[in-house]
Amino acid sequence: MNANSNNIILGANQYGKAEVRLVKITRHTDRHEIEDLNVTSQLRGDFADAHLLGDNAHVVATDTQKNTIYSLARDGVGSPEAFLLRLADHFTGSFNWVSGGRWAAESYAWDRIQAHGTGHDHSFVRNGQEVRTAVVVKDGPATHVVGGLEDLTVLKSTESGFVGYPKDKYTTLAETTDRVLATDIAARWRYNPSALGALDFNKAYDDVKALLLEGFTESYSHALQQTLFEMGKKVMAAHEEIDEIKFSMPNKHHFVVDLSPFGQNNPGEVFFAADRPYGLIEATVLREHGSDAGNAWDGIAGFC
């Protein structure tokens, strides 16, 4: 123990406004567009005096951060990732003691209401399929962008089994070569920083989502672990700008109900869909020599 080991000092810190709900309607024509986000802004930099002395000279108020989110949205959102990058540039460019930060968004999709056979110009219905996520982390010169989605619920009614696992005195699970496989896909993917300038984030998002869904369907699943890896490999093979993808997926068990007390058979038709407990399968799929992740993953909870 050295003489100063009892000194108490300030460690990592960041602060900002969390969960700013923003709806942007673009009405350049009678056919309106809607963008719906939940945005969090957190600044990093020289904020020591605020913590140590109560001197707020560097503290860009969280209320100001909230107002900035709304003001920058006036010029359009575009994509969650592009919007967060604009916020990052704004704050680091406007205050020389702000060296970086973390900006995150969830976004919620809306579809046009189909009325009289066509999509309505200004009436929408929430598309509850999944929540899109985005995170921008800027620390000095490095900028990281992580796209993602969660709660994309999928199920395949066959072409899945689970056999060959170790059996001990606690094992009661019967092997099966035909079961229901269901999960809520949560995935986050990290873009190579050198690819950011040229990216159409909305196009990449739509394509990654489609590939994840295709990957889930494609081959016979020997375990959710195998299916997870196949899904990740498929995304990475098609998107060289993505260096890493993390998954967290519950195995939502569907138990075949014993109908024999009622004199009925049940060849995999009637299930008890248990909501808990569930298996929880998590893994990262990445390029062996991909870009350095830096601190891109800090603060992204629920993934390994």
Ligand SMILES: O=c1[nH]c(=O)c2[nH]c(=O)[nH]c2[nH]1
């Ligand atoms: O796809 C699966 N992976 C597991 O690790 C597991 N464990 C279990 O009981 N069932 C399953 N299914």
